[in-house]
Amino acid sequence: MAINYLRAVPKIPHPSNLKLTGLHSFSFFKTRRVSLPIRAAATSSSMSYEKELAAAKKAASVAARLCQKVQQALLQSDVHSKSDKSPVTVADYGSQALVSFVLERELPTESFSLVAEEDSSDLRIDSGRETLERITKLVNDTLANSDYYSDSNLTNEDVLRAIDNGKSEGGSCGRHWVLDPIDGTKGFLRGDQYAIALALLDEGRVVLGVLACPNLPLTSISNQHSSHDKVGCLFFAKVGAGTYMQPLDGSSPLKVHVSATENPEDASFFESYEAAHSMHDLSSTIAKKLGVKAPPVRIDSQAKYGALSRGDGAIYLRFPHKGYREKIWDHAAGCIVVIEAGGVVTDAAGNPLDFSKGRYLDLETGIIVTNQKLMPSLLKAVKESLEEEKVSSL
Template sequence: MSDRSADLRAAIDAVREASRACHAVQQRLVRPETLEKKDKSPVTVADFASQGIVCAKLADYQADDALVGEESADALREPDQAALLGVVAESVCAALRTEASHEQVLTWIDRGSAHAQGDRYWTLDPIDGTKGFLRGAQYAVALGLIERGEVVLGVLGCPNLPLDAGRGALFSGVRGEPAHVRSLWDADASAREVRVGDIGRASDARLCESVESAHSDQDQSSRIAGLLGIQGEPFRIDSQCKYAAVARNDASIYLRMPTRPDYREKIWDHAAGSVIVECAGGRVSDAEGRDLDFRHGRSLEENRGIVATCGSIHQEVLDAVRAARR
């Protein structure tokens, strides 16, 4: 058993409860017309509630641990947001099975406003894939633990991702150990090891990328696929579920090509997923082949683009990426 086993248990517990809360909000508040009306209130509720739940759980586990999250509670403190705060607080308290004042809930959410500094801190995307959430499709709760600039642990809660016949999967990885998947709903179910696929040629690979073209240069991904001889259509899926797809051999390549030269990825968008793929035997780098560098605050300042593969074809994919960018 790893010396990080306690960290892993705490992370799984936090992500499981946050994912269940997000699922409940999605089922209760998201309607077919939600995206058409550009109503973002359901994902706003789930976003804040998820961060509050994870922060509260980790505060109980290690009060001194910092958490670098995507949200702060400032907007919820505005007088005209009282009704929204009430719904968020209700979701948080239901998940934690406790009673708490609105101010306590705000304090929990604000624990996620820490700076990315020090030898040890967590990073959280409370809902990765907001448009997927609003479409009733894929999204993830993503929690990573960073020690001395390296991601050492990651947990992904994927409420709508199939787990064999059912839905709701929770992926985890501790650096140096195998990756695992377990049921999101049945905490007593056994975890199962997941492993990337083993293919000899990139032309046999299935490629996955973002649904939203604003998130990744899909034209460039198409050129890369052509250079590799990949015939099939890309597998498009929201959120860090793409990392889960590579880890469990639903895809062999995940590409995220920047849409503009000054764009820098946020650490919470890649910490959990990248370590899970690596624990499953895959490889993750930027478009130049450099390891992802988590030592520069809230963004991956020294990296451009993301390339995640099953490992055996990584160099072949990188060669195609470079050729497509010329």
């Protein structure tokens, strides 16, 4: 399936100058309300978020350089285990420190609140000192080789403070940056897909998002005949202004749009690579009900949102196992990237995702992502599959 690109637009218009088309059309509002929380932010605020988006792009791009360096020469000593036993690397900490540093540097006059995955507690104990030293060196080496921050030199304490900026609880008041410094840590460790995912909440609504995907090909991953030699994508979106993709090297951006397919038989779908992250059997049942013929594309991280936003596939299904609570940093950036590309993101009941309740998403069963045309039939298939699963478990 070819990537559905539109011609690059050098200047993104202010939301107030945009006509309501596609996702924001009257007919869409009349039939569904899934995008209202994000669209409401555009109409209730005169802010264009241009400087915030520019800062977010810089932050994610700089962090991606550190992550690429670590992944290319991954040492066993770089891998540690957090209290929840999930793997964490010096790249997680270094990425979070860099994003925090860049945002504060680029937006010095604004109050700074960051909701992020990591904290420095494991680095402050004696056994973490060597790791902290390595993180600080990586951070400073990355800054020294950057285009903007070569004059910066952070101490261990500076790095610890930058990491701990991520302790904010978020919520519905004020502005909060939301960060997953490496979304898809297991993919990162395997040498596969991962993303630096950064979003901004304003009064509880996602108003911009950036996904840096260092290993995602610039061409569609659904096209088996395309060369995947060139990798490294940066997706970015702000409310009311569409979604754009550019190479991580900073080349000109291209506007992208989700797949326009309305026939489920032509729709391919994404799901998590790790079976522990999503119920593959349930996704398979839903796909069969829809009549999807293509096998699932399983990749790690919010790179799935980026790939879907440019039309690589038409559906993303995520159904975590019982008891799992979704975190806002796992979906905030990806959500706006897809919605601004003309897609729809809801829970399994068709409700929009609510990022205003703190660090967690409390939602109905799972997350489904697709285009507007496929959403009604997808919701029906999801509802029927969940009911059948419930009955079979009695």
